Amino acid sequence: MSSPDLLAQDGLVQDRPAALRRILARPELGSLIAAVAVFLVFAVVAEPFLRVSSLGTVLYAASTIGIMAVPVSLLMIGGEFDLSAGVLVTTAALTSSMVSYQFTAVTWVGVLVSLATTLAIGWFNGWMLGRTKLPSFIVTLGTFLMLTGANLGLTKAISGTVSTKSIADMEGFETCRRLFASEVTVGGLTIKATVWWWLGLLVIGSWVLMRTRFGNWIFAVGGDAAAARAVGVPVARTKTLLYLGVGFGAWVLGQHLLFSFDTVQSGEGVGNELIYIVAAVIGGCLITGGYGSVVGSALGALIFGMASKGIIYAQWNPDWFKFFLGAMLLLAALLNAYVKRRAERGPR
């Protein structure tokens, strides 16, 4: 049946790939280089940056972004955005606090109702997307605005002010605090609970993406939804599950905010959704979907953590932080486009 000469001419017979080329085509490569560069810069210019205590601070800052960057990057690889992710964190904290305060004196009830709420909102985003076929940018912009309003409106209506009442004296508060907002100190290095949550989500998220059938579907629905549907991938369900993941991340982070500060400011969270997206893009996620890495999003979060704290340690004007971020984002997006083209060309 086969005629080898024809196949050879057609390029069907391939050489073994060069391992180096394969590494160069990895989505997280750029973020790894950037993370090392940022580390080196601050190590040189900011003396306190290398102290062990600073490492704990940087890790904490990175984890509060990384917890959300994991599900947000998965969603982006699945080809969608979630502009409601930032305020959803605040919604999670508010719900937990107010349900506990208004209806019971047990924090666990609020915590569980909060989980149900964030998952329901995630499901709503996914369902609207599948139903209306509108771009996720529009759908989640809608949820973003609605949640921003509801956070403020409901909090004012219920507590009379823009922040919630303290729940520090309630039953279960200490256990919840241990779960979401504790810290351990080992040899001067203080590690907050969010770091463990971040690492856990990171491992699970990356494993799911690279090693499971669902992960295969995430790549496929983001890469080409129509092609995925044609081979039997449940596109709408896959995307909805990704939004549920964002809901879960928002719940974790929301509980952390609540149990570390006892009270919640209802106006918080606006703008953070962009930070999560930037972390994912710096980590190698394509804006157009179908390509990226969860590990990269963690590197993106780490760059954030190092930059936000390093600027303070270096006693630079913190106003420049946003400028730095914007520049990083542009560079990362350019690099991703380049890596993608490279990947498409393949290791020849």
Next chain:
Amino acid sequence: MSGETKIDEAKTDGPMNGELLSLEGVGKSYGTVRALQDVSLTLRAGEISCVLGDNGAGKSTLIKIISGLHRHDEGTYTLEGEEVRFDSPRQALDRGIATVYQDLAVVPLMPVWRNFFLGAEQGLRRWGGLRLDADGMRATTREALAKLGIDLHDVDRPIGTLSGGQRQCVAIARAVHFGAKVLILDEPTAALGVKQSGVVLKYVTAARDAGLGVVLITHNPHHAYLVGDHFTLLKRGRMAGSHPRAEIGLEQLTTEMAGGSDLAELSHELARPGLPDSPSDPLSDSLPDSREERSQP
């Protein structure tokens, strides 16, 4: 090659023997656009049935009905003796109908092996099927491709880095591997050069030899005539002819497809099959073991 005998078998057997699929008076409208009306088609195992027609004739619509992407509004669709009406491509796939679409065949940025197994991923038993058997799937992909004579060592390449013809071949190998009974190909050679078309057509005949029924959509009568056992012509959504191979020659097929206007020019081309400007010629040279298309009238 065994192609010759296969056809003869299919011809001498009774008409019901091995009948996989039949459409009877099928029609479909997109809103007010009547894309298809009163189309009938029968497909047997080990047979290649070609559907020909100009752009917009309704070819893609026809196969989207067969593969469950759209539902027909009129007529009946019978699969292995049972009338069916599919709601999703998944249902058609589960019944053994694999489709290589004109416009949506693969996910370009995903590695070849991930594409190969997309929607039919294998899990590791000891992980309860949760963890992908990545190495197993890589090896299976390589083997399945090798079985059709495609030697692709690096199955980790994004499939987008393969040429159009290679991608079609992978999609065909995939259908054969997953035990499809019916393989539907929407213009697999449309964007390809002569050599690559030849390669793809070879794998189409390999799939047929593996016992699949193949529906081959094309607007190129030369390609169709190289491999087809039956020819259905569509014109503006209606059937304009349906012939078994025995009843029609390449010239007549081309004539019917072209209608009246381009006829003179085409017959002019066909009258000089030996010259390089004839579209059928280089291809048949690159297919030494395909059927003797030029021994026909």
